Amino acid sequence: xxxxYLSKSRYCNCIQCKKILWMNKYKPDCAAGEDKSAIFENGRxxxxxxxxxxxxxxxxxxxxxxxxMIEKTNELLPNKPNVITEASFSYDNNFCSVxxxxxxxxxxxxxxxxxxxxxxxxxLDDASYQHxxxxxxxxxxxxxxxxxxxxxxxxxxxxxxxELFTIKDITETSKAKQxxxxxxxxxxxxxxxxxxxxxxxxxxxxxxxxxxxxCDYWQYCTRDLPKPNVFDVKGMQTIDKVxxxxxxxxxxxxxxxxxINPRFLEQIDFELNNKEPxxxxxxxxxxxxxxxxxxxxxxxxxCQHAIPEMEGTRAYQQIPFQYSLHIKRxxxxxxxxxxxxAEADDDNLLRHFAxxxxxxxxxxxxxxxxxKAFESGRNNEIGRLYPDLKGEMDRINANMVDLMxxxxxxxxxxxxxxxxxxxxxxxxxxxxNDPELxxxxxxxxxxxxxxxxxxxxxKEKSKEEQEIIREGLLRYCELDSLAMVKxxxxxxxxx
Numbered sequence: 001x002x003x004x005y006l007s008k009s010r011y012c013n014c015i016q017c018k019k020i021l022w023m024n025k026y027k028p029d030c031a032a033g034e035d036k037s038a039i040f041e042n043g044r045x046x047x048x049x050x051x052x053x054x055x056x057x058x059x060x061x062x063x064x065x066x067x068x069m070i071e072k073t074n075e076l077l078p079n080k081p082n083v084i085t086e087a088s089f090s091y092d093n094n095f096c097s098v099x100x101x102x103x104x105x106x107x108x109x110x111x112x113x114x115x116x117x118x119x120x121x122x123x124l125d126d127a128s129y130q131h132x133x134x135x136x137x138x139x140x141x142x143x144x145x146x147x148x149x150x151x152x153x154x155x156x157x158x159x160x161x162x163e164l165f166t167i168k169d170i171t172e173t174s175k176a177k178q179x180x181x182x183x184x185x186x187x188x189x190x191x192x193x194x195x196x197x198x199x200x201x202x203x204x205x206x207x208x209x210x211x212x213x214x215c216d217y218w219q220y221c222t223r224d225l226p227k228p229n230v231f232d233v234k235g236m237q238t239i240d241k242v243x244x245x246x247x248x249x250x251x252x253x254x255x256x257x258x259x260i261n262p263r264f265l266e267q268i269d270f271e272l273n274n275k276e277p278x279x280x281x282x283x284x285x286x287x288x289x290x291x292x293x294x295x296x297x298x299x300x301x302x303c304q305h306a307i308p309e310m311e312g313t314r315a316y317q318q319i320p321f322q323y324s325l326h327i328k329r330x331x332x333x334x335x336x337x338x339x340x341x342a343e344a345d346d347d348n349l350l351r352h353f354a355x356x357x358x359x360x361x362x363x364x365x366x367x368x369x370x371x372k373a374f375e376s377g378r379n380n381e382i383g384r385l386y387p388d389l390k391g392e393m394d395r396i397n398a399n400m401v402d403l404m405x406x407x408x409x410x411x412x413x414x415x416x417x418x419x420x421x422x423x424x425x426x427x428x429x430x431x432x433n434d435p436e437l438x439x440x441x442x443x444x445x446x447x448x449x450x451x452x453x454x455x456x457x458x459k460e461k462s463k464e465e466q467e468i469i470r471e472g473l474l475r476y477c478e479l480d481s482l483a484m485v486k487x488x489x490x491x492x493x494x495x
Contacts, residue, residue, distance in 0.1 A: 003093040004192045011129045012122055017208040018191045019201050023217050026197045033216030038453045046115035046306050050147055053161050057083040080105055091137050096130045107140030115306050117151040119168050122212040128177040144174040151315045155308040210238050226251040233264050234419025267419035283411035285495045294365035297326040299480035300375055303452040312385045320353055320378045321455050324477035325360050326485050341473055344458035354382045358392045364399055368484055370423050372402035403484050427483045430490045444472020451476055
């Protein structure tokens with residue numbers, strides 16, 4: 001048998017589903033996952049920072065010729081005690097680079113660094129695989145640990161690596177997994193040996209399509225399912241969708257008389273029967289009557305730093321860096337627009353964000369947002385960080401109204417919303433084929449994830465590129481707040 005070349009990432013792919021390895025080899029162009037470059041870059045930054053966790057270290061630079069990395073590792077191993085980062089090893093066609101290797105006189109310690117805030121099962125498989133490779137090469141593995149971000153740590157002065165990172169000892173778990181790893185590697189080799197490029201493996205859809213990661217080949221593997229199908233039911237738990245699939249209840253036609261949540265049945269009913277929009281006018285009128293002029297339609301954009309950069313903030317705290325605000329001062333007033341976009345190198349951007357917003361929302365009126373929990377949560381965090389601004393942030397929160405509620409409650413529902421109350425589904429349902437309200441027509445930024453990534457990467461861009469990206473951010477956020485104005489206008493129209 002020609003043994004498959006495995007790395008720790010390939011091994012972990014196979015723990016999720018062996019067909020991923022086959023697809024990566026024979027049909028990589030069929031992958032249709034979302035862009036993960038921002039996630040990878042985040043992981044790289046965290047990994048680089050973690051290298052200094054135990055003081056001075058010797059780093060093995062990446063080389064496409066892996067044997068060079070292994071050779072450099074072997075040169076450094078005798079110089080114990082030392083710390084080697086990206087120490088690289090290969091045993092029986094199984095390769096791994098250890099994020100941090102503590103190389104002591106009496107053995108080695110493996111530290112696998114993750115940019116997450118906890119330990120997931122797949123991380124145990126990842127680190128245990130490294131344990132397998134090293135121990136089979138004759139190294140005495142004394143300890144195996146996962147290093148992850150501590151999101152309770154608040155930046156106060158200099159960054160403290162010991163506080164930023166949490167080290168979880170998984171040595172006993174790793175030892176217990178060693179026989180399992182040998183068995184898994186044998187099964188992976190047998191699987192790939194029995195399925196060449198002309199013999200595609202048949203693997204049923206199941207939870208492995210979603211856990212621990214949503215598979216990039218989902219669209220390929222479900223290409224023959226009816227559209228829409230059980231996996232398109234909004235709000236249903238994934239495990240319940242898989243159970244229905246296993247029962248043969250796959251199409252909406254299969255599900256229309258099933259004993260499931262009435263909200264799911266409503267989505268199915270509207271889809272199958274192409275029903276006209278449901279509009280509960282009394283509920284809409286009650287919502288409109290609760291609003292008080294001036295009306296402030298506001299939307300925030302935020303980003304997250306795995307490594308906190310601003311005093312008083314935590315890892316992965318949502319940092320609002322931008323808002324767009326449309327103001328309607330009275331029924332007959334023209335619509336006004338205000339906006340704020342922080343400078344990329346502003347270490348005090350949260351305060352500047354808040355001060356600008358307080359100035360723009362100077363009167364008491366309804367502050368209309370879409371998903372109140374998010375904006376009010378950010379305002380509370382700002383109030384805690386800057387006690388002198390707390391009164392104003394509380395005032396804004398006290399006036400806050402959630403425009404999402406009528407859609408969440410299904411007071412207004414249309415087939416085109418596909419069971420969702422997300423703004424990105426609601427807006428085109430209310431205003432179909434309106435190019436000015438189509439996020440796809442925006443030049444640079446099209447959704448919140450892109451906005452966050454664009455802002456986080458601004459510092460690395462040229463002045464000309466920054467100007468283009470900043471304009472794209474402004475136009476994207478402006479459409480979000482304008483969308484709320486258009487929804488308010490639609491509500492007034494239908495009653």
